[in-house]
Amino acid sequence: MIIVADENMPALDAMFGHLAEIRCYPGRAIGPEQVRDADILLVRSVTQVNQALIDAAKTLKFVGTATIGFDHIDVAALEARGIPWSNAPGCNAEAVGEYVLTALLTLAQRLSVSLEGKTLAVIGAGNTGSATARRAQALGMRVLLCDPPLQAAGDPRQFVSLEAALAEADIVSCHVPLIRDGEYPTWHLLDEARLTALKPDTWLVNACRGEVVDNQALLAVKQRRPDLKLILDVWEGEPSPMTALVEVTDIATPHIAGYSVEAKLRGNWMLLQVLAKQLDLGPVADFTQFVPTAEIASLRLSTPVNQSLLARVARLVYDIDSEDRRFRQWQTQAGGFDRQRKAHLNRREFLSLTVGHSGQAAPDLWSELGFNKER
Template sequence: MSQTLHFFIEDSLLYAEEFFSGLGKITRFKGREVTADEIKDADFLLTRSTTKVNENLLNKCTKLQFVGTATAGYNHIDADYLASVNIPWLPASGCNADAVCDYVLSSAFNLANKYGFELKEKKIGIVGVGQIGSRLVKRFGALGCEVVEYDPVRAESDPSYTSSEFEQILECDLITCHVPYVKTGKHATHHLFNLDTLNKLKPRTILINACRGEVVNNKELLTAFEQGIDLRVVLDVFENEPQIELGLLPYLEFGTPHIAGHSLEGKARGTEILYKLICERLNLPVEIKLEDLLPSMALDHMVVTDNYKLSQRQYRALINLVYDIRNDDIDFRMGLAQNSESFDRLRKEYSIRRELTSLNLTCDQSLFKTFTDLGFKTKLK
């Protein structure tokens, strides 16, 4: 490269120095405080969701080549403005998908233990079969569950994919939502679950929302609970965050402050994805791997006995060893009890957890595929 490239990188991107210091000069900035003058010399701008990327921020940039966000979501990016000034941009699609899947699995296994049922006997409905939903299809399939997929948008764009009808989702025993927020139109997801649809669910249906708060009408969900509906609901996202409907908390099985995707691997993977994208743009080899940077867990390797048949309780113990949603639920309720307006603080101060991929399992052929499909890092004996 004939001249030194200047990377302006939000201070919350993990491992940025390790990935980008060999490509150019790095300047860190605070997402909520950054100004147009501060980043005017940027060749590359790398952010997370706290940086609002729009004309006000970029109007003094004269040589900006690329904007990247190390997040799967991109509501903070003014895509129309970037297109109007011919600045390419990309999100880190799928960076936290495994973390969200871990969240859903921990919810499902802990509720199965609490209420005494076998997951493999339940019908699972997955609303939105993209980066997260497709992984969950594999994970629940590994447990022997019948899985119903609902993604009409994907069906329209992919002739090889067939979506179930939404009415089939409403017949499932466990429903988990992983769709973007679409307010209007043919496939709107705004209030997909409202008083009408909630009342169509079977008693004791498990409903998990770990995508966008507006997918579930929170006020009508509270009304349904107050009217005596028998549902088991897990919410990681709420309408009107951070001013959430506190009246829901006593009715929820688990509640958390929008942290389903907040794992060390998920955050760091966002940085790695941007590194690979930029290497591709600069026609440079990818020389750094995330797996070489991540720390080991205190217990990072287990060996499973040959021909051992694990019970559901043992699978739950393995998952909870890495991530147990019950702890986050307790912290959430305690935090809000101390200060009802602490949602943002609880999210910001959340202790980053690890993913199932951080636990290495050595096993024989009989368990290899199941462990791999569940999300563990697996090695054959």
């Protein structure tokens, strides 16, 4: 049996090596030629599992994407062939929530403003949106949830319309899947009219899919509205985002909001569980067996907790400033976008760090934000 996989998927040998021969390629380079004799295909979001690729894979028996989203997979074509497939819902929710929190704390420190009391509109209240909302509430922010599909499905949480969310928000954070048609399309959900109508000094965060925000319109609005602040991890035209938009973005990163060590391992492990069930292999090894120990595993603090301290600790786990600088240096170089994604291998999640205080009880805030609180 042959497994073809994205080379950026960690621990492939440890998780899948006992099942088959593994052939690894850059995600964007996986095409018809690479999958001709593949039995299993394991990808992330940059591989287009389209009709041409599926037609070429004559022996394909399973496709897995170690990501929440699956808009890069032609599900109808797989189902027409009777090929089982799976995504990994929730695998990177904590990583995305922590990315947004770290970015907000970093931008707030640059601008010398407090996040407490600000209104955050979370557009898309699924796994990543909920993880973001929890952390924002822990910081004392007011959170508005907007998710018409979940609201229609009977989710008991309180929701507001998109128009109401955008009208009230100091910060807007996008967490929706990319849907081009149907009852709830999200392609260019934030178009020029909605972007123009944002309150003065609004911050816009996009950590879902680049096409959810009309990038041409965003650039035009930003040029007219320098008061708007942008935190963008995803871009239209990846891996070649608009250079002019990158230049006016306050924090810019190369689609790595969900790229923690734990998130990528968790995505792989979730696919392993599905595959083991498909092949009737019995239970798989516990997820924790695949997670390495963090370089900095504990931290003891002696100063009172404030926003500045939270920002410093968050950036100790994930240095988003350095990521932003590297992105600006590399993104105009050929292959720079994907090189930086590949180099982003060692970011850990907050839970890998145990936080305690000398001389005082550690506040619940640390665990609410996702850190491992010292007992």
